[in-house]
Amino acid sequence: MTNTVMTQDDRCSKAALRLMAITTVDATMGTFFEQQLRDLAAEGFEIHAVSSPGPRLDRIAMRSNQAGGSITTHAVPMERQPNPTRDLVSLWNLYRLMRKVRPHVVHVHTPKAGLLGSIAARLCGVKIRMYTIHGLPLETRQGLWRTVLEGFERTTCRLSTRVYAVSPSLEKVARDLRLCSSNKLSTLGDGSCSGIDLKRFDSRSIRPEAGRRGAGDRLRSELGIPSDATVICFVGRIVRDKGIEVLADAWRSLEVHFPELRLILCGPEETADAASETSKKFLYGHPRVRKIERKGDEMPAVYAASDLCVLPTYREGLPQVALEAGAMGLPVVGTKVTGVVDAVEHGTTGMLVAAGNAAELAEALAQLVSDEGLRRTMGTAAREYVSSRFSSTRVNQLWVNEYRSRIREQFADIQVASEAASIATGAGRS
Numbered sequence: 001m002t003n004t005v006m007t008q009d010d011r012c013s014k015a016a017l018r019l020m021a022i023t024t025v026d027a028t029m030g031t032f033f034e035q036q037l038r039d040l041a042a043e044g045f046e047i048h049a050v051s052s053p054g055p056r057l058d059r060i061a062m063r064s065n066q067a068g069g070s071i072t073t074h075a076v077p078m079e080r081q082p083n084p085t086r087d088l089v090s091l092w093n094l095y096r097l098m099r100k101v102r103p104h105v106v107h108v109h110t111p112k113a114g115l116l117g118s119i120a121a122r123l124c125g126v127k128i129r130m131y132t133i134h135g136l137p138l139e140t141r142q143g144l145w146r147t148v149l150e151g152f153e154r155t156t157c158r159l160s161t162r163v164y165a166v167s168p169s170l171e172k173v174a175r176d177l178r179l180c181s182s183n184k185l186s187t188l189g190d191g192s193c194s195g196i197d198l199k200r201f202d203s204r205s206i207r208p209e210a211g212r213r214g215a216g217d218r219l220r221s222e223l224g225i226p227s228d229a230t231v232i233c234f235v236g237r238i239v240r241d242k243g244i245e246v247l248a249d250a251w252r253s254l255e256v257h258f259p260e261l262r263l264i265l266c267g268p269e270e271t272a273d274a275a276s277e278t279s280k281k282f283l284y285g286h287p288r289v290r291k292i293e294r295k296g297d298e299m300p301a302v303y304a305a306s307d308l309c310v311l312p313t314y315r316e317g318l319p320q321v322a323l324e325a326g327a328m329g330l331p332v333v334g335t336k337v338t339g340v341v342d343a344v345e346h347g348t349t350g351m352l353v354a355a356g357n358a359a360e361l362a363e364a365l366a367q368l369v370s371d372e373g374l375r376r377t378m379g380t381a382a383r384e385y386v387s388s389r390f391s392s393t394r395v396n397q398l399w400v401n402e403y404r405s406r407i408r409e410q411f412a413d414i415q416v417a418s419e420a421a422s423i424a425t426g427a428g429r430s
């Protein structure tokens with residue numbers, strides 16, 4: 001399913017270099033890449049966004065049509081979990097799509113889209129095949145399943161001409177595991193795939209004005225949380241990998257010592273790697289815990305309603321939650337694991353504790369709950385840290401420059417993108 005149709009003659013006449021971005025699910029495309037793809041379109045690229053069908057992909061198409069059709073969207077169903085029959089169908093559909101669009105650059109994201117998209121791009125002879133590693137699920141797996149996941153990653157890396165990690169610590173893990181040839185693996189800037197919109201994630205922009213209540217106050221009221229209560233927020237999937245079991249154990253201690261403390265759990269449950277029923281029953285049934293789900297556009301209000309953020313995860317690539325919370329001026333209590341160590345400066349923008357250690361997590365949270373001044377100092381430092389390293393403006397420009405660099409390597413006799421040149425149809429194939 002293609003939401004915006006362009007003929008081959010249209011493509012040639014637009015002097016555009018065709019770039020296809022692929023993610024497994026529409027939420028990933030909508031959350032992380034919509035603005036970046038718009039920026040690339042403004043630079044002169046012809047953009048094709050591919051993911052499984054869903055409302056976020058539809059919204060990208062709608063917004064693109066309103067803006068003059070700068071992004072063409074394509075819905076290709078893909079399963080996140082292994083499913084040989086459906087995976088083959090997805091591969092065939094991606095192959096057919098690439099043969100039709102004839103992209104010069106294919107950039108794949110997330111494990112399943114990475115594997116299927118890189119295979120299809122190689123079969124189609126696309127010269128520039130880019131893969132971004134957003135995280136490595138194999139870090140928390142053992143035995144045969146870990147071996148299988150490593151094999152998938154090595155295959156995707158081998159089929160790609162360039163591979164990027166979203167953080168320096170993730171790059172180190174990939175190198176240590178020898179998942180990718182060292183000469184094709186890198187991290188752009190300080191990391192991130194798309195950065196943080198500092199205007200949207202800014203506590204100053206949603207404070208009360210002209211007598212109106214701010215977004216954070218409205219959410220507190222909606223959830224029945226007193227305006228003077230201290231609030232911890234957890235944002236993420238309700239699964240074991242995100243440390244829900246550890247958070248439940250830490251909360252058992254915190255809720256006794258801080259009777260006015262509140263906890264917001266914001267995220268969906270998933271059947272894969274599901275949290276235990278015991279932990280969910282305890283948290284969901286607690287009178288001072290609120291379980292909610294919010295869309296991306298609503299996330300600033302969640303942070304605005306909170307005083308600090310907790311991320312007890314066992315693995316990350318580069319946690320967007322920690323960067324969003326930091327941009328909103330919240331200190332983050334996270335774990336000393338891949339990705340988180342790049343998003344939180346221990347003792348400056350937040351605190352880092354050992355993964356799986358509920359007592360240490362509770363102690364760090366208690367210190368910040370007890371000290372409002374420390375929270376403010378760390379929150380201010382967090383905003384500065386994210387602003388200087390991970391602004392979407394900076395990150396997206398790094399990616400624009402990277403695309404230009406790779407294009408010049410493969411198509412040395414032409415100008416690229418906003419330099420107002422065109423590539424003849426088929427120039428992106430061997």
